[in-house]
Amino acid sequence: MTTNGIFTPRNRSELLDRQLSVLSIVCRTLTRSLDLNESLAELLKVLHVEGGMKHGLVALMDPELGELCVSAVHSGSEMVQQAKNAVRYRRGEGIIGTILQSGHSVVLPKLASEPKFLDRLALYDWEAPFIGVPLKDQSGEVMGVLSAQPASELEEFLSDESRFMEMVGNLIVQAVRLLSQVQTQQRNLTDERDELRRAVRGKFGFENLMVGHTVPMKQVFDQIRRVAKWDTTVLIRGESGTGKELVACAIHYNSPKAHNPFVKLNCAALPENLLESELFGHEKGAFTGAVKMRQGRFEQADGGTLFLDEIGEISPLFQAKLLRVLQEGEFERVGGNKTIRVNVRIVAATNRDLENEVREGNFREDLYYRLNIMPINLPALRERKADIPELCNFLLEKLSQNQGRKLTLDDAAVRVLMGHAWPGNVRELENVLERAAIMTEDGVIEPSILSLQGLDMQRQPAPMAPQAPIMAPIPPAGSYGGDTGRSLDDPGMDERERVIAALEQAGWVQAKAARLLNMTPRQIAYRIQTMNIDVKKI
Numbered sequence: 001m002t003t004n005g006i007f008t009p010r011n012r013s014e015l016l017d018r019q020l021s022v023l024s025i026v027c028r029t030l031t032r033s034l035d036l037n038e039s040l041a042e043l044l045k046v047l048h049v050e051g052g053m054k055h056g057l058v059a060l061m062d063p064e065l066g067e068l069c070v071s072a073v074h075s076g077s078e079m080v081q082q083a084k085n086a087v088r089y090r091r092g093e094g095i096i097g098t099i100l101q102s103g104h105s106v107v108l109p110k111l112a113s114e115p116k117f118l119d120r121l122a123l124y125d126w127e128a129p130f131i132g133v134p135l136k137d138q139s140g141e142v143m144g145v146l147s148a149q150p151a152s153e154l155e156e157f158l159s160d161e162s163r164f165m166e167m168v169g170n171l172i173v174q175a176v177r178l179l180s181q182v183q184t185q186q187r188n189l190t191d192e193r194d195e196l197r198r199a200v201r202g203k204f205g206f207e208n209l210m211v212g213h214t215v216p217m218k219q220v221f222d223q224i225r226r227v228a229k230w231d232t233t234v235l236i237r238g239e240s241g242t243g244k245e246l247v248a249c250a251i252h253y254n255s256p257k258a259h260n261p262f263v264k265l266n267c268a269a270l271p272e273n274l275l276e277s278e279l280f281g282h283e284k285g286a287f288t289g290a291v292k293m294r295q296g297r298f299e300q301a302d303g304g305t306l307f308l309d310e311i312g313e314i315s316p317l318f319q320a321k322l323l324r325v326l327q328e329g330e331f332e333r334v335g336g337n338k339t340i341r342v343n344v345r346i347v348a349a350t351n352r353d354l355e356n357e358v359r360e361g362n363f364r365e366d367l368y369y370r371l372n373i374m375p376i377n378l379p380a381l382r383e384r385k386a387d388i389p390e391l392c393n394f395l396l397e398k399l400s401q402n403q404g405r406k407l408t409l410d411d412a413a414v415r416v417l418m419g420h421a422w423p424g425n426v427r428e429l430e431n432v433l434e435r436a437a438i439m440t441e442d443g444v445i446e447p448s449i450l451s452l453q454g455l456d457m458q459r460q461p462a463p464m465a466p467q468a469p470i471m472a473p474i475p476p477a478g479s480y481g482g483d484t485g486r487s488l489d490d491p492g493m494d495e496r497e498r499v500i501a502a503l504e505q506a507g508w509v510q511a512k513a514a515r516l517l518n519m520t521p522r523q524i525a526y527r528i529q530t531m532n533i534d535v536k537k538i
Contacts, residue, residue, distance in 0.1 A: 015157055019164045022051040026168055030175040034182055037071055039175065044074035044148075047168065052151035053131075053161075055123050058172065059089060059096055060135075060144040066090075068100055068145060075123055087120050089145075094118035095132055099145045105133045107162050109155050125149055129158060133165045135173050146172060211394045212387035216379040220247075223376050228254040233326070235311075235371045236349040238378030241427030244349040245309060247376060251347055252305040260304030263297050268310035272318050277334050279322075286335025296333065298325060302342045311371065312352035312363065319364045326370050346371070381422040381429065388418050388429070395430050396445075399437045407437050409445045416447045416530065447530070448523045488516065496531045499524065503533075 025046050033039050044056035055075065059068040068089040091101040095117050099106055108114050112126040124130070132147035146169045150161045212218075227234055228251050236244045245264070252262045270278055277286075281296030297306060314322065325331045330341045348371050357363035381388070392409050400407045409417075413436075422428055432452060436445045488501055498517065502524075506512030514524040527533075 012157065012160065015160055019051065019160070022046065023164075023167060023171070025050055026171055030171060034179060036176065036179050036183075039179075040072035040172070041074070043168075043172070044072055047148055048074050051164070053148035053165070054128070054151060055125070056146075056148040057096075057121075057123075058135075058144060058146050059087075060176070061100075061142070068096060070121075071144075073121065073123065075121075084121065094120075095130070096145050096147065099132050099134050099147075100142050103134050103136065103140075103142050105131070105162055105166065107131050107158050109158065111149070129155075129161075131158070131162050131165050133162070133169045135169050135176075137173060137177070143173065143176070211391055212384060213390065214379075214384040214386050216384055217387060220376060220378060223374075224250055225254075227251060227374050227376070229256070231257075231345045233345070233371060233373045234347045235373070235375045236347065236378065237354075237375055238349075238351065239380050239425055240351050241425030242378040242380060243426055244351075244378060245307065247378065248305075248307040248309075248347045248349060252307075252345075255305070255345075257304050257345060261301050262305050262307070263301035264307045264309065265297050266309045268313035272315050275314065275318060276321065280325075280331050280333055282334035283336040286333070290335065293333070298331060298342050298344055299340065301344045303344075305345045305347055308346065308348045310350060311348040312350035312354055312357060316362065316364060319367045323364065323367045323370060326367075381425040385418050389414055391426065391429060392417065392433065395433050396437070399434060403437060405443050407440070407443050407445065409433075410447075413445050413447045413450055416450055416452075416526070420452055447526050448520070450526070451522065452529070495527070496533065499527050499531065500533060503528075 026043055029042050029046055030039050032042070040058045044058065047053040047056045056073070057070060058072045060071045061067070062069045065088070070084040070087045073084045089097040089100065091097055095106055095108075095114060098116060108130040110126075111117060111124055111128060111130040114130070117124075117130075119126075128149045130147065130149055132145055134142045135144035135146060137143045146165060148165065150157065224247060234248075234251060236247050238244055248264075249262065252258065265278060267275060277290075277294070277296065279296050279298055281294050281299055282290050284290060284293045321331075325342075326346060329343065330339050332339055354363055354368055354372070358365050358368050381391075392414065396407045396409060417429070417432070424431070432450060433445070435451050436449050439449045440446075488498055488505075493501065499513070502513040502516045503510070506516060510524055510528070511521050514521050517524065519527075
């Protein structure tokens with residue numbers, strides 16, 4: 001039976017049936033939201049309307065205060081809702097505090113009969129019954145109290161109502177435990193996300209990017225700092241190994257879009273048919289192997305930044321498709337007809353001469369102007385050799401952290417590095433230092449362990465060994481096989497002459513010459529380089 005919108009039972013059977021129905025609704029209510037207070041407020045409303053339990057209240061323990069705090073209360077009064085936030089119960093204080101202290105339920109046929117009742121919320125009906133049950137965790141510790149006033153005043157129903165409240169209390173405990181775990185996981189994920197964001201910002205912050213004090217690099221840093229604040233399309237230009245991707249990362253992670261996706265794609269790594277699917281996505285069944293719908297890089301980067309590396313490698317046909325997305329911000333997936341709109345900032349990079357490509361008809365002029373809004377030209381390392389010592393210190397710091405030891409570069413090694421052409425730019429410098437860091441035993445990088453035999457060396461003509469009989473005897477160690485007939489131990493020879501003599505005696509095989517001089521191959525290679533011994537004439 002329902003009176004004034006509140007369920008009141010006529011007999012015990014009707015009461016039990018109704019309680020079973022209410023428990024089902026309570027279970028759904030407690031799993032509907034991750035907001036605990038919101039769930040508890042909705043639960044008390046269900047108890048009031050469906051279960052006939054008026055003036056419901058849930059108070060939970062605050063571990064820091066050691067007191068019960070009212071989390072939710074069912075009342076039509078706004079003043080009561082505001083007052084609940086200030087209500088606390090200590091152990092043994094009032095009926096609620098007594099339940100907390102004893103860990104036992106309290107059932108009162110008439111609330112006015114209990115002198116300990118405090119009525120801090122000015123909410124309850126003094127002439128109606130009252131039921132309060134403890135909320136106990138798995139260890140049996142009281143973590144809160146659930147209370148309400150049954151609509152029926154018949155004492156014969158109070159024991160059944162009390163058991164019903166205890167069952168609801170058990171459901172609340174389970175919900176509190178699960179929601180607490182979810183909140184802990186969310187808090188951990190949030191902390192981890194914030195830590196990762198700080199790490200990324202630190203890695204791509206200007207203080208880590210700004211390695212170099214030469215004028216060309218200062219101009220680059222100033223451009224990056226200025227353009228990062230806006231959504232302008234950026235075209236990063238420079239030779240391979242100059243750090244174009246690093247600049248793109250710095251632009252994104254120092255921009256207002258830093259909390260949104262940063263998606264990268266190397267345009268030269270995919271053929272044209274796969275590139276279209278990779279950028280725009282495809283619908284299920286669009287082609288053989290398309291077993292499900294897939295989002296492209298543009299959709300993945302929506303709200304963030306899309307970095308298109310090697311943009312100069314795409315075909316003229318695909319350039320037309322890309323131009324539409326850059327101009328209109330819309331496209332269709334492969335095999336689809338639904339137009340998708342995205343808000344993506346484009347950062348592109350190339351090592352090609354796009355102006356020449358446009359003149360030769362290999363690159364669309366309209367796409368060139370669409371990309372070249374804010375060009376950033378990265379200088380080659382050979383154009384800013386004064387930055388090499390600073391770059392070496394920066395790179396060695398990273399290597400030191402990886403290897404867990406202190407790495408240093410002596411002055412002679414710095415001079416050798418500054419004399420190199422660096423066709424591979426900063427990437428080549430990093431590789432050279434990493435190789436040297438592996439080879440050094442004491443952490444000090446000297447010229448003798450630097451290996452600069454890269455592509456620039458391979459481009460030079462290979463030295464031609466002099467023709468000699470197949471069975472020509474090798475002169476004994478310590479003798480000089482040239483026309484002068486001077487020994488390697490001749491005190492009148494300087495070191496350069498001694499190295500040349502050993503090389504000639506060894507048929508210009510550096511490993512053999514190194515043995516004659518009791519050197520390592522790296523040591524003799526270093527001397528050949530620093531002493532300007534021209535092997536091309538041999």
